[in-house]
Amino acid sequence: MTIARFGNGETFGSIRARLNEVLQIVDPIVTPPSYPWDVAVDPNVIISQTEIAPGATFAHIKFTLDRTPWRTVRLFFGIVNGNQTGFNTVLMAPSLPYMAMWSPGDDLDCYVSIPLTGVNANSVAGWKFQVGVTGAYGSSGFVGAEAGSSFYVNVVASPAVPNVLPGTMPFHRKPLKLQLGTASYDEDMANFTWSRLGVKPSGGSCWRTSLQYGDGPANANEKGLYANEVTYPGTDAHIKGTDSAGRPYVRMHTKRFPGSPKNQIDMNGASTANFWQYQGSWLSGQTIDALCNETGVWELEFVSPDRQYAWSAHWMMGVNPTTHATVWPPEIDVFEHFNGVYGAWDFQQQTSTTLHAGPFGGDRKLAKGMGTLLKYMGFDGGINLNREIHKSQCHVGADYITIFIDGIEICQFQHILKPPKPTDTKLFHPILDVAVAPPSVDDAYDQGSGDMLVYGYRYYPLSQVTLVDQMDAKPWANGKKTPDPAASMFPPKITTSAALAMGEDRAVSYQIAANSTCTWALESGGADNAVFSLTSDGLLTRDAFNFEAPIDANADNVYEILVRATDTASGSTVTKLLKLTIQDRPEGPRPEQLTTDQANFVTPPWTGGTFTDQADGYHKVNDNTTYRCNWNAGVVSTPYDAWIQSVEVYNPTGAAINCVLFQQYDEVVKQQSIAAGQTVIVSGVTSNSYTRGIGIKGQGLYVRNMSVTPQYT
Structure with missing residues (x-):
């Protein structure tokens, strides 16, 4: 027993604090005045309207955070087409989106320079272009901060602040x-072992296949049982193999159970009331002491699945060093590939990282994450996490948690998962899993690979880790482990949508597609297979249908076709049920083109600008506002699939000018650069059949012969 002596000058609060320290009680008497996760407040991005001088060759845009970032901040943005004056925005579109980025410890200001070349270098006062900075994590958008929607870069004769870079750039x-x-x-990996509780039959620790509370899902959206082959005979959630290069791996295998769902067995061996239609796969290192540590680098070598709703992850949680029980929070989601779960990305380069913080073993107080598309960060554009062997790495240091792919940082967080109480565990343990999370238990879950291939797992103490700057030029070389696994290890995935539609009186001609080279055939079981022909290279054909005389099995104009793809490399097959809906179209003669009175440059009137008549029937677009025309909606009473908008355009100026066609609500239909002195026909297809408005923009262009034609698909 430890005896402490309290001095006369100590306050009651200090005595309670010392009692907490001396007694090491589970629930301290005194609530900590602050928590490690209190710093996890994202900054706002301040964006000022940018002014540049006429003839500028760069637009230097300054973004400023209003507080020091506690984690990586990325702001993607692009140039908004159609809202510019004078500028040719086609020349301003990079192959990858522009990005402003901050890491913890960076200065608050960040400059991004947009080159102004060609005609854009000859700007005059009054020109402008719009920058858009909101949206999903993709070609535009932000993560790690809050930002406004958009702003303009304006050309003015005398900018209030010179648009130049500072002599000393922000750090x-x-x-x-x-x-x-x-x-x-x-x-x-050749002797990889696992068991339900993480204990070998002969004694000693191994990877555990069950969660702390059993084999059921870890998340309410999951619909898969984390099976192991002993508790659930006939399941195969973990399969050892060797690839064509002689490298051992463990296949974390998921699937839809054939026939009836599996009954979940509790940890005492009794049946439960829970039944699951899918097989998930789980491996936890919580009983392996060498993998349970406070700091260091945890490294997974893997190939991720590409099957829709196969949710693969490399993550870490707290662990009790005495009982080896999982403690949550804390949680580090090092790598997650959602494959469409939560409506998320379904890309071969997508990763997601999240920290979950709160009182250890209590309630989660926050979850802060960020998605990443690797090529936007600087990685090689050809990286394929679904077919190549890559590394997912988590570095936990004293102050920061940093996430890497193939040894290159993708994001960093302040370490907000430090123990808030002296008695909290300081150790993390790794978890690998592939959850199955389709929106419905009726999902076939059979397209592509639902498996994560584990090629290795390692832990490095910080004494064996050095962090240096990544000095290589972008794009960074593909850091995959070669050679790639043989294509025969991956089943094909039919990428054509299951829901198809077209109008009647049109011949059917659909090219069915897959993610690998396949041969195609109709598979028995499709109710309307006999109505169609399918070539070995995937062309689905049929003569035109009559909506009023359906010939599908249940006469509802929805034709069900079951197709089979056979991968030419592996010989593996996959099937998919396609449903082709035939849509009604008006009977009798149909207009091939609206008449001159229905769409031209005189009647009905155009709004938004004033045309100037020219010789040879041309009309000059005098400014860069949008000219709009709405024709009589009663001209054609039945909607078509779409409309083809076409106009003859002549560019009399000395520089390339953009011609932009719009549909209703100023949605861009087509944008095309017209070279100096060139005459072209610019055509675009509206996105919906109910459009009754068209528009055009193009400073200084001459236009004539506008037509709007119904399109049948």
Whole structure:
């Protein structure tokens, strides 16, 4: 027993604090005045209207955070087409989106320079272009901060503030790069072992296949049982194999159970009331002491699944060092590939990282994450996490948690998962899993690979880790492990949508597609297979249908076709049920083109600008506002699939000018650059059949012979 003596000058509060320290009680008497996660407040991005001088060759845009970032901040933006004056925005569109980025510790200001070349270098006062900075994590959008929607870059004769870069640029560190020494734990994949409780039959620890509370899903959206082959005979959630290069791996296998769902067995061996239609796969390192640590680098070598709703993850949670029980929070989602779960990305380069914080083993107080498309960060555009072997790495240091792919940083967080109480665990343990989370238990879950291939797992203590700047030029070389796994290891995935539609009186001609080279055939079981022909290279054909005389099995004009794809490399097959809906179209003669009175440059009137008549029937677009025309909706009473909008355009100026066609609500239908002195026909297809409005924009262009034609698809 430890005896403490309290001095006369101590306050009651200090005595309680010392009692907490001395007694090491589970629930301290005194609530901590602050928590590690209190710093997790994202900044706002301040964007000022940017002014540049006439003839500027760059637009230097300044973004400012209103507080120091506690995690990586990325702001993607692009140039908005159609809202410019004078500028040719086609020349301003990069192959990848523009990006402003901050890391913890960076200065608050960040400059991004947009080159102004060609005709854009000859700007005059009054020109402008719009920058859009909101949206999903993609070609535009932001993560790690809050930003406004858009702003303009304006050309003015005398900018209030000169648009130049500062003499000393704000500090922004380079991405970090891992340099690793010797791993203290390097999984022997040839002798990889697992069990339900993480204990070998002969004694000793191994990977655990069940969650702390059993084999059921870890998330309410999941619909898969985390099976193991002993508790659930006939299941195969973990399969050892060797690839064509002689490398051992473990296949974390998911599938839809054939026939009836599986009954979940509780941890005492009794049946439960829970039944699951799908097989998930789980591996936890919580009983392996060498993998349970406070700091260091945890490294997974893997190939991720590409099947829709196969939710693969490499993550970490707290662990009780005595009982080896999982403690949540804390949680680090090192790598997640959602494959359409939550409506998320379904890309071969997508990763997502999230920290979950709160009182250890209590309630989660916050979850802060960020998605990443690797090529936007600087990685090689050809990286394929679904077919190549890559590394997912988590570096936990004293102050920061940093996430890497192939040794290159993708994001960093302040370490908000430190123990808030002296008695909290300081250790993390790794988890690998592939959850199955379709929106319905009726989902076939059979397209592509639903498996994560584990090629290795390692742990490095910080003494074997060095962080250096990533100095290589972008795009960074593909860091995959070669050679790639053989294509025969991956089943094909039919990428054509299951829901197809077209109008009657049109011949059917659909090219069915897959993610690999396949041969095609009709598979028995499609109710309306006999109505169609399918070539071996995937062309689905049929003569035109009559909506009023359906010939599908249940006469509802929805034709069900079951197709089979056979991968030419592996010989593996997959099927998919396609449903082709035939849509009604007006009977009798149909207009091939609206008449001159229904769409021209005189009647009905155009709004938004004034045309100037020219010789040869041309009309000059005098300014860069949008000219709009709405024709009589009663001209054609039945909607068509779409409309083809076409106009003859002549560019009399000395520089290339953009011609933009619009449909209703100023949605861009087509944008085309017209070279100096060139005459072209510009055509675009509206996106819906109910459009009764068209528009055109193009400063200084001459236009004539506008037509709007119904299109049948």
